[in-house]
Structure formats: C-alpha cells, structure tokens
Amino acid sequence: MSISKFPLPDVGEGLTEAEIVSWLVAPGDMVKVNQTICEIETAKSVVELPCPFEGEVQELLVQVGDTVEVGTPIISVSTQGASPIPVVEDKTPTAAAQEADTGAEYKIPTLVGYGDAGDVKSRRSRAVKAAPTSTAVPVAMVAAAAGAADSIIAKPPIRKMAKELGVNLANLAGTGTRGEITREDVIGAASQASVFKNLTTPDVPSEREERIPVKGMRKAIATAMVSSAFTAPHVSIFVDVDATRTMEYVKRLKASVDFAGVKVTPLLIMAKAIIWAARRNRMVNSTWTDTEIIVHNFVNLGIAAATPRGLIVPNIKDADAMNMIELATAIEKLAAVARDGKTAPEDMKDGTITITNIGVFGVDTGTPILNPGEVGIVALGSIRKKPWVVDDEIVVRQVTTIGATFDHRVVDGDVASRFVQDVASVIEEPALLLD
Amino acid sequence: MLQLLAPDGTYGVPKGYEKYGKLIEDLDEDTLKTFYRDMARIRRFDIEAIALQRQGQLGLWVPAIGQEGAQIGSGYAVGKNDHMFPSYREHGVALTHGVELMSILKMMRGVNHGGWNPEETRFHLYAIVLATQVLHAVGYAMGVKLDGKVGTGNPEEDLAVISYMGDGATAEGDVSESLLFAAVNESPIVFFIQNNQWAISAHIDSQTKAPLYTRGEGFGVPGMRIDGNDVLACYAATKLHMDQARAGQGPFLLEALTYRIGAHTTSDDPSKYREDAEVEQWKAKDPIVRFETFLRRQGVGDDFFDEVTAAGDQLAKEIREQTFALQNPPMENIFNHVYSDQHPEIDKQRAWLEAYEAQMGDHE
Numbered sequence: 001m002s003i004s005k006f007p008l009p010d011v012g013e014g015l016t017e018a019e020i021v022s023w024l025v026a027p028g029d030m031v032k033v034n035q036t037i038c039e040i041e042t043a044k045s046v047v048e049l050p051c052p053f054e055g056e057v058q059e060l061l062v063q064v065g066d067t068v069e070v071g072t073p074i075i076s077v078s079t080q081g082a083s084p085i086p087v088v089e090d091k092t093p094t095a096a097a098q099e100a101d102t103g104a105e106y107k108i109p110t111l112v113g114y115g116d117a118g119d120v121k122s123r124r125s126r127a128v129k130a131a132p133t134s135t136a137v138p139v140a141m142v143a144a145a146a147g148a149a150d151s152i153i154a155k156p157p158i159r160k161m162a163k164e165l166g167v168n169l170a171n172l173a174g175t176g177t178r179g180e181i182t183r184e185d186v187i188g189a190a191s192q193a194s195v196f197k198n199l200t201t202p203d204v205p206s207e208r209e210e211r212i213p214v215k216g217m218r219k220a221i222a223t224a225m226v227s228s229a230f231t232a233p234h235v236s237i238f239v240d241v242d243a244t245r246t247m248e249y250v251k252r253l254k255a256s257v258d259f260a261g262v263k264v265t266p267l268l269i270m271a272k273a274i275i276w277a278a279r280r281n282r283m284v285n286s287t288w289t290d291t292e293i294i295v296h297n298f299v300n301l302g303i304a305a306a307t308p309r310g311l312i313v314p315n316i317k318d319a320d321a322m323n324m325i326e327l328a329t330a331i332e333k334l335a336a337v338a339r340d341g342k343t344a345p346e347d348m349k350d351g352t353i354t355i356t357n358i359g360v361f362g363v364d365t366g367t368p369i370l371n372p373g374e375v376g377i378v379a380l381g382s383i384r385k386k387p388w389v390v391d392d393e394i395v396v397r398q399v400t401t402i403g404a405t406f407d408h409r410v411v412d413g414d415v416a417s418r419f420v421q422d423v424a425s426v427i428e429e430p431a432l433l434l435d
Numbered sequence: 436m437l438q439l440l441a442p443d444g445t446y447g448v449p450k451g452y453e454k455y456g457k458l459i460e461d462l463d464e465d466t467l468k469t470f471y472r473d474m475a476r477i478r479r480f481d482i483e484a485i486a487l488q489r490q491g492q493l494g495l496w497v498p499a500i501g502q503e504g505a506q507i508g509s510g511y512a513v514g515k516n517d518h519m520f521p522s523y524r525e526h527g528v529a530l531t532h533g534v535e536l537m538s539i540l541k542m543m544r545g546v547n548h549g550g551w552n553p554e555e556t557r558f559h560l561y562a563i564v565l566a567t568q569v570l571h572a573v574g575y576a577m578g579v580k581l582d583g584k585v586g587t588g589n590p591e592e593d594l595a596v597i598s599y600m601g602d603g604a605t606a607e608g609d610v611s612e613s614l615l616f617a618a619v620n621e622s623p624i625v626f627f628i629q630n631n632q633w634a635i636s637a638h639i640d641s642q643t644k645a646p647l648y649t650r651g652e653g654f655g656v657p658g659m660r661i662d663g664n665d666v667l668a669c670y671a672a673t674k675l676h677m678d679q680a681r682a683g684q685g686p687f688l689l690e691a692l693t694y695r696i697g698a699h700t701t702s703d704d705p706s707k708y709r710e711d712a713e714v715e716q717w718k719a720k721d722p723i724v725r726f727e728t729f730l731r732r733q734g735v736g737d738d739f740f741d742e743v744t745a746a747g748d749q750l751a752k753e754i755r756e757q758t759f760a761l762q763n764p765p766m767e768n769i770f771n772h773v774y775s776d777q778h779p780e781i782d783k784q785r786a787w788l789e790a791y792e793a794q795m796g797d798h799e
Contacts, residue, residue: 009491012702033755034486045704052490052759156638156710 001080004053005061005073008040011047018042019067019216020074029057037075041216055079065215154181161340165190183336217310228372232288232407236367237416241424243383244398249430253324262325263332266400267303267357269426270380271327272433275299275320277422278353284376284419285353288410302354302371303331305338313371314343315351359383365401375407378423402427436692437672438662442720444728446667455671462670464733470511470666471730472743474503474723477527479747480536481697483754484543488701492758493543499524501664501696504722505629507531508669509597509691512677516557516584516594520572523561524629525599532558536750537757546764566607569626572598573613576622576686585623586683595623595680597673603634605650606642617686618655625676626651626688629663631695636708648690656686663691664722694720766792 008018018040025037034050037057041047058076062068152169154162158181162169167189174181214222246269253264278285278299286295301319305312314337316322316330337343354371359382368377381401388397402424406416426432437452439459448456481498488496499506506527513519513532521528526539538550542561549560562568576596579585584594604610605628617624628647632639643650648658661668669691676687694717698705705714727740770785 007491009489010494011489013495034483044702045707047489047704050486050489052492156713157708160710 001078003058003076004055004079005076006037006049006052007071007073008068009049010070011040011049012042012044015042015044015070017067017069018047020062020064021046022064023060025051025057025060025075027057027059031055031057031077051075051077053077053079065213067215152181153179154186158183158186162186187336187339221310224372225369228370232370232375233409234367234370234405235408235411235413235416236403236405237420238365238401238403239420239424240399240401241427242388242397243400243427246427246430247383247398258325259328262328264328265331266359266383267355267380268324268328268331269430269433270355270357270378270423271301271303271319271331272324273423273426273430274353274355274378275301276426276433277419278376279320280422281415281419283411283415284406286375286410287352287373288375288407293410296352298352300350300352302351302374302377303334304354304356304368304371305335305343307338307341307343309341312338312343312348313351313354314338314347315354317350353377355380359400365403367403368405370405370407375410376419377405378420379403379405400427436660436662437668438665439667439671440662440665440725440729442664442725444725444732446729455668455675458671458674459667464735466511467730467733468735468739470507470670471723471726472746473507473510473527473530474666474726475743476747476750477503477507477530478723479751480530480754481526483751484540485697485701487540487755487758488543493540493701494545495543496701497524497543498695498697498700499526501717501721502629502631502693503527504666504726505627505663505669505691505693508666509599509627509673509689512670512673513557513597514594514677514681516592517677517681518553518557518559518572518575518579518594518596520559520568520575520596520598521561522565522568522599522601522604523563524601525561528599529556529558532556534558537754540754540758541761544758544761546761566600566604566609566613569598569600569604569613570609572596573617573620573622573624576617576624577620579623580620585681588682593681595625595677597625597627597677599627599629601634602628602630602632602639602642602647603637604628605647606634610650611654614651614654614656614686614688618651621683621685623680623683624686625673625680626656626658626686627673628688628690629693630690631663631693633695633699633705633709635699635703636705638709646690648688651686651688656688658688658690660690660692663693664717664720664725666722666726693722 010016011018019042021039021041023038025031025035031037031051031054033052033054036048037051038049039046040049055077058078060075062072062074068074153174153176154169159169161183162181165186167186169181169186172181172185172189173179175185176182212218243266246266249269250264250266253259253268282295282297283293285299286293298318299320300315300317302313302315305314314334316327316334319327319330322330334343334347337347351371351374353374354368354377356366356368356377357380358366358368359380362382365381366379368379370377379402381403383398383400385396386399387394388399389395390397402420404416404420404423411419437449437455439448439452439456440446478500481500484493484496485498487493502524506525507530510519510528510531513528519525519528519532526536529539530536534551534556538547539561541547542549551558551560553559559568559571562571573596579594579596584592587593598613600610610626614626616622617626630639630647634642639647646660648660651658659672661672663669672689676689680687694714696714696718730739766788767785769788770781773781
C-alpha cells in the first residue's frame with residue numbers, strides 16, 4: 001500500500017491558484033479513478049476535479065475556503081498494492097516503482113507554472129455553477145424538449161440574467177425590435193421588483209449569530225481597505241450644494257436627440273465635474289510612491305460598483321478625453337459589465353481618481369476610503385428636495401451633499417477644499433462645463 | 436438539409452437524394468459497425484482526455500463530444516490518396532486515418548508539436564491559428580491539379596483534398612480567399628464546415644447572416660447542408676463530393692449542422708454564455724445514440740455494444756497510463772527541427788542555452 005497525493009492542477013491556461021469550494025469525499029471514503037472529489041473556483045470558473053487514483057481517502061490536505069497555489073497537494077489517497085496508475089515522484093518512475101510497497105509518499109507531477117499568470121490579485125467574478133468535468137455519454141434517448149411555442153423573444157444571456165434576477169419574462173413587454181426583451185427591460189423590472197422587496201421585513205434567523213468566512217472577494221476588499229486606511233492618512237470634507245440645475249440639465253439631455261438611447265444620470269454630470277475640477281487642481285489626480293508623487297495628466301475615472309459578489313472599482317480609461325455622450329456610454333457599459341460579474345482585471349487597474357455613488361442607496365453622504373494607489377475619492381450623496389436659502393428666503397431646492405476623502409500626504413487642505421468647491425460649483429451650475 | 440438517419444434512428448432517403456442513399460446501401464454491416472465503434476471510441480477517448488487535463492496531465496484539451504458523426508462519417512469517406520487539413524478538434528477524423536491518438540495528447544501536453552507524419556497519414560498537423568489550414572488545403576489542392584493528379588480516371592493516381600473548419604473560422608478572411616482561389620482554379624477540394632453553433636462564446640447568429648452552406652455561391656463554389664449528427668449523411672455527402680472533386684468537377688462546400696456539447700476547451704466555461712436547455716435539445720440529437728438505435732433495428736445485439744464499451748474503457752486505461760508515463764523531451768529538440776541542415780545561428784543559441792542550464796545546476 002502506498003500513499004498518493006494529488007497536487008492542484010492548472011485547469012485553465014496560466015492559472016496560479018484556486019479556492020476550494022467544496023469537498024465531495026471525506027477521509028475513509030473509497031474513491032475511483034475520475035470520480036469527482038471536489039469543486040474549485042479559479043479566476044475563470046468553478047471546476048470539478050476528478051481523482052487520478054483509486055483507493056481510500058486518507059486526508060483532505062486543504063480545507064473548504066482555502067486558496068491554494070497550483071502544485072499544492074490537496075488530497076492523499078492510499079492506493080492498494082501497485083498503484084492503478086504509474087505514480088512517479090520527482091520524475092523518476094523507477095524510484096516510485098522500487099518504493100511502491102514501502103508505504104512511501106508519492107506525488108504525481110503536474111504541469112505547473114504553465115504560461116504567464118500575470119496579476120492575479122484582482123479576479124473576475126464568475127458564475128457559481130460548476131462546469132461539468134465531462135459530458136456523459138447519453139445512455140437513453142432524451143425526449144426532445146418540444147413544449148409549447150415560445151412567444152418570448154430574448155437572447156440566451158438575457159434569459160439567463162432574468163432567471164438569476166428572478167424576473168419572469170412572460171410578464172415583460174419587450175422594448176427591442178419585434179418585442180425582443182432587452183437587457184435594460186430585465187434590469188428595469190428587477191430594480192422595480194427590488195423597490196417593493198425592500199419594504200418587506202425579513203424573518204430573523206433562529207440562530208443567534210451567523211458566521212461568514214472571510215475569503216475570496218470579501219477578503220480582497222478587506223485587505224485593500226485596510227491597506228488604504230492604514231497607509232494613507234485620510235482627510236474627509238463635505239459640502240452641501242443645490243443640485244437643482246444639474247437635475248434640470250439631466251432632464252434636458254435625456255430629451256435631446258443626440259442622447260437618444262444613452263442613459264443620462266446625475267452621476268454623469270458628477271463625473272464631468274470631477275474631471276474638470278481635477279484639471280484645475282492637479283494634485284488630487286496623482287499617486288504617492290514614497291519617493292515621488294506621480295501627477296497624472298489624464299483621468300482614469302474609477303466608479304465604485306456594488307455587484308452581487310461585493311464592491312469593485314472598475315475605471316474608465318482616459319475619461320478626460322471623452323465628450324459627454326462617450327462618457328455616458330462608458331459609464332453605462334461599465335455598470336452593465338460589473339453587474340454581470342464580467343469586469344476584466346485590467347478594467348480595475350491604473351485608476352487615478354474615483355467616484356462612489358452612495359446616493360443610489362438613499363444615503364446623504366459618507367467618508368469614503370481611498371481606492372489603493374489613488375489620493376482622491378468623491379462620494380455623491382442622494383439628491384432630494386430640501387429647504388434652501390436663496391436671497392434670504394427659504395425655498396425648496398434639489399439638494400445634495402458632496403463628500404470627498406484625500407490622502408493628506410499629497411493633498412493639502414487648501415487644494416482639497418478648492419477641488420471640492422469646484423465640483424460643487426459645477427453641480428450648482430453645469431453650464432460651467434461649457435467653459 | 437440531407438438527413439438519412441432521423442434522431443429517432445429511422446433510416447430514410449429524402450426525394451432527390453437517391454444518389455446519396457445508394458452509397459449507404461452499398462455498405463456492408465462490418466463497415467456500419469466500424470462507424471459505431473469509432474464514434475464510441477473517440478468519445479471515450481475525449482472524456483478521458485478531459486479528466487487527464489483536470490488532473491494536471493495536459494495543458495489543454497479540446498473536446499469534440501457531439502461531433503463524432505460529422506468526423507467519423509466524413510473521415511471514412513476520404514479516399515486512400517486524399518489529403519485532410521484539420522483544424523484542432525478533428526480527433527475523430529484522425530482516428531479514421533490511423534493517427535496515433537497519443538500524438539494528440541502529447542501535443543496538448545506540450546511534449547511534441549503533433550508528431551505524426553502528414554505524408555504517411557495524409558492527415559495534416561492541427562492548425563491552432565484559426566482558418567489557416569483552409570489556405571494550406573487550397574494550396575495543396577492547386578498543387579495536385581498542377582501535378583495532373585485530377586480526373587485521369589486512374590484511381591491509383593487521382594486525389595482530392597478536404598479542409599475542415601468550424602463555423603467561427605468562416606468569419607475569417609482566409610476562408611473567403613480560399614473559396615475564391617479554389618473556385619477560379621477549379622481545385623479538387625471539399626470544404627467541410629462543422630457548424631457546432633458556437634465560436635467559443637459567439638453564437639452562429641453573430642458569425643453569419645446567410646446560412647453557411649451558401650457561403651461559396653458568390654465565389655462559384657456550390658454547397659449543401661447536411662445533418663452533422665447523422666454519420667450516414669456525413670459519409671454519403673463527403674464520399675460523393677470527394678469522388679466528384681477527384682474526377683475534376685471542382686470544389687464543393689458542405690455545412691454539417693452539429694453541436695459542441697462540451698466546452699470550447701478546458702479553459703472555457705460554456706455555462707456562462709449558453710443555456711442548459713439548448714444543450715439538452717442537442718443531446719436529444721446525439722449521433723451515437725441514434726446510430727445505436729439504427730444498428731439494433733438492423734439486428735446488431737448486446738454482444739457488439741458491450742464489446743465496444745469494454746474496448747473504450749481499455750483504451751482509456753491505456754492512454755491514462757501512457758500519459759502519466761510521458762517524459763519531457765530533451766532540450767535540444769527546441770533546435771533540432773528549425774532548419775533541415777546545421778545552421779550557425781542555431782548552433783550559437785543551442786550553446787548559449789546549454790551553458791545557461793549548466794550554470795543553473797540541478798533544478799529538480
């Protein structure tokens with residue numbers, strides 16, 4: 001009898017690590033060759049791993065939730081007598097053969113370090129369903145899924161999204177060609193539904209506490225937050241501003257022919273305002289490196305996005321070079337991609353300044369934490385009608401609060417204040433954007 | 436669309452396709468059994484190869500599950516002098532012309548570059564760069580014609596070429612160029628498109644507006660659609676049009692409608708872009724299940740199918756053992772086949788790498 005260990009393979013091309021999602025076997029279980037033993041989640045997908053050995057499971061060497069480097073042994077299996085496959089150690093098959101009966105430990109070589117992994121820190125979010133290891137040979141004829149004629153027109157990704165968001169396509173009137181249901185239709189219906197869902201009070205679980213393991217995306221978010229909060233001295237400032245004209249401007253843009261089909265929101269004006277204010281106060285659009293301050297003469301505008309898997313900050317490259325329509329389109333696309341969990345790692349790299357739109361959650365303001373590597377972040381609060389003093393009279397205006405946090409190593413108080421004032425001026429009077 | 440075998444295993448020749456049906460009716464039972472045996476064999480091979488990749492033994496695997504009918508059917512219709520230019524998923528065609536299946540696994544492990552001799556097997560090396568093989572195939576076919584090996588009437592001399600490609604490849608300019616050159620040169624070639632519906636994550640609807648079998652019309656290459664999950668239709672259509680190409684009637688295009696049941700490669704996760712229901716619909720049209728039903732109705736019994744299953748498991752066991760035993764090739768292989776003769780620049784590079792490796796010591 002000998003002990004064989006299975007090292008974590010590179011199941012994609014150039015992956016360096018994976019997280020153990022579940023074990024389907026336990027110590028003492030008998031396993032067969034190619035029996036699925038666990039599910040792993042890589043930067044690309046969730047994948048089932050088949051066992052290369054037949055025998056009795058000795059030990060699970062890594063636990064669910066562990067992130068393991070490719071090449072790390074994950075399971076040990078005691079194989080009866082001569083191993084069912086030629087198990088080799090250190091690429092010398094003869095050594096393995098000689099020691100086959102001595103109970104020595106063997107590890108099969110895997111193709112480790114295949115390709116260039118690149119930066120794996122920021123991983124794409126992915127579908128949670130496992131890609132099947134193999135496609136079983138059908139043993140019987142599967143009845144053709146004929147069913148009733150399907151009058152709903154929607155592409156597979158849209159149907160899939162609807163299923164995930166719990167939207168019943170039969171209840172939707174599509175706005176696309178020939179009544180096709182579009183992505184926007186589904187998202188619209190889902191957000192509509194969520195408004196009402198928020199009104200229900202969820203039941204309290206019977207357990208007094210729930211313990212959520214800190215791993216994956218949550219762990220990455222925590223690490224980035226801590227690293228940012230404890231390396232950069234944060235300073236936050238706030239200003240209340242009358243956003244009535246911004247709201248009017250948004251309304252006019254929505255109605256304009258040029259913006260037909262483009263999503264226009266206050267966030268767009270805010271993005272433009274930040275780009276404009278950053279040009280006037282260049283230090284807020286820079287990077288601290290201990291030996292030098294790199295001032296960027298371009299703006300890669302980060303937009304914090306809440307996704308089902310957590311917070312991510314993709315950015316729009318060279319946003320300063322975009323006109324209003326281009327920027328609006330870029331923001332819409334960035335949000336849609338993030339919601340689908342398809343944001344690519346490169347979209348999250350090299351940001352220079354960030355907006356976080358906390359207003360969509362109905363919050364007035366907050367003290368945002370800097371996206372690591374950046375020195376400025378601006379929070380756009382909710383915009384709502386409030387009493388406002390105009391010419392010593394109290395009138396009803398659309399008011400919002402702009403909150404901003406800076407890295408005090410780079411951005412002095414006067415620069416920070418001027419920058420926030422500049423942003424506020426644009427929100428108060430978007431015509432400033434016309435220069 | 437030419438279909439001789441319905442998904443429920445019923446055989447029937449549609450009106451106007453009698454000449455195709457005749458080719459099937461000429462086949463003996465052993466040949467039909469061979470079709471089945473090889474379809475089942477290549478699927479078992481495929482399943483094992485996916486597992487081997489998941490066990491860290493292959494860098495990558497390209498599954499062909501679901502496309503066995505198109506590959507085995509067309510493969511057996513290729514004549515003894517004909518040349519085949521595959522893409523990178525034609526494991527079934529390789530099997531029908533004696534390519535060592537281990538060679539494909541070695542390539543996917545990265546210890547060789549294919550390793551079979553295309554002059555012996557007439558099955559050329561896999562082309563990973565999309566659609567390039569179609570240009571190579573047309574060039575070869577033009578050469579065949581210049582050599583006068585078309586339409587002589589001598590079966591020992593004449594030959595034709597078949598070029599395999601997927602639906603994704605048809606969106607490459609190379610394929611349009613190939614169709615043009617084949618048409619104007621009246622080259623002896625059959626373009627065999629396996630339309631498996633998905634070019635990685637891009638659906639066929641985003642690859643073409645008109646059906647693919649009509650793609651050659653503007654160039655002067657006639658085409659026809661066949662049921663790619665019907666091994667008999669694939670055999671008959673390929674046989675007839677390869678025979679015609681060999682006889683000097685010029686190029687022809689076949690679009691075999693099939694489906695990629697598995698992932699594009701082991702690096703792909705199709706659940707991200709297509710629905711399970713679609714896959715299930717195509718599983719109901721499985722080429723192997725339908726052919727088994729047909730054979731059983733012809734009186735082929737359990738013994739035969741049991742034997743095929745056992746042979747498949749034995750094959751899986753063998754390739755598993757052989758794959759685990761594969762050794763890395765010697766370093767000098769990098770330099771050995773760059774030029775046919777010795778070359779001073781290559782000698783220099785070889786010496787540099789040897790010195791570099793020596794200085795690294797034993798890295799095990």
